[in-house]
Amino acid sequence: MANTISIRQFILGLLTRQPMSGYDIKCFLNSLSWLIDSPSFGSLYPALHALLEDGLVTVQVIPQQDKPPRKIYSITGVGRETLQEWVRQPVASDASLKAFLMRLILASNLSRPDLVALLEQRHMQVSGHLRRTAEAMEEDADLGERLALGYGVAVANAELLWLDDALGRLSQGAVPAEVIRQV
């Protein structure tokens, strides 16, 4: 059960899309920082070094005039195997929205049944939270607690709608690329 995704594993997954430098990864993650955490360089570069030492990635150093050389990292065969091992194991039942989103971003590394399983797991978890919250709602609660609970319920319902929609398309034989609902 992998509850927290270490940035090590996550950036390894990102490198399946294309070879990237640390700076590239940072820029990409910054564009998604409203959904997931964007690591600082202070954790990003050491993570890349660790992956390199474990043989999960390789580097190609591209010198530039008047600038430090770009170091382009590529995932290796061993890296892909290691990623598969991790990405296939089930999400923890208390996984946060961010943790789920990090896995979703790596959807390209999933087979269709695995993608369906990921979405179904999230559906079960969110509907479980909702059910338990509805039961607890009866009790007298403080203003702030009720506000936060109401907010959370609204978000959870939106999640379930999206998941139903996506799972519906997948079950009707849609290829993963057609799962995305138009905004």
Added chain:
Amino acid sequence: MANTISIRQFILGLLTRQPMSGYDIKCFLNSLSWLIDSPSFGSLYPALHALLEDGLVTVQVIPQQDKPPRKIYSITGVGRETLQEWVRQPVASDASLKAFLMRLILASNLSRPDLVALLEQRHMQVSGHLRRTAEAMEEDADLGERLALGYGVAVANAELLWLDDALGRLSQGAVPAEVIRQV
């Protein structure tokens, strides 16, 4: 700009609701763990000790037979002042959903204009994310990225609907207690 809420400040805020023991706080936070992080005892107890040393809370030790004594913490006058100082300062523009929810849970410590300001800030931030995402959507993106973005957009829209609703009620003169939308 307080982006991250330290558990110190947060549990200080929780103590405005009622005096509680560390164990009580943990149980309450566990019930909300699908929305916000529930700290471990290893950070909860030291946080309580620190608040005590700073004079922001007081303890009342209640002995029990065959069990370690319960230590009930209460917020002091200084504690309330310190909390007010913190809770009034604006949220960081990159605040996460969790960070916002933590503030919302402490809504009872806010005046009505301050509550309105908190909701309006969240509204601006979320609609800003949405706008920027729509602009970036045009570009060719990977399956996982589009899935995650679609998911995030769905959640963000649900947030805006809830915020519009709550702000609408507040502007029509509803007291904070009536702001909660029926589920």
Added chain:
DNA sequence: TACCGCATGTAAACGGTTACATGATTAC
């Protein structure tokens, strides 16, 4: 017998941020 709930606490380990260093180029 073994585990869960109650109830507190500490120390080591871990993962991350912050702040620094380097240095050229372009823009306000």
Added chain:
DNA sequence: GTAATCATGTAACCGTTTACATGCGGTA
């Protein structure tokens, strides 16, 4: 002149989790 973009990296610091210690009562 000051800041931002590009591009890499290190070290100190900080908050949190994990794992441990203690100990009784109820339950499966």
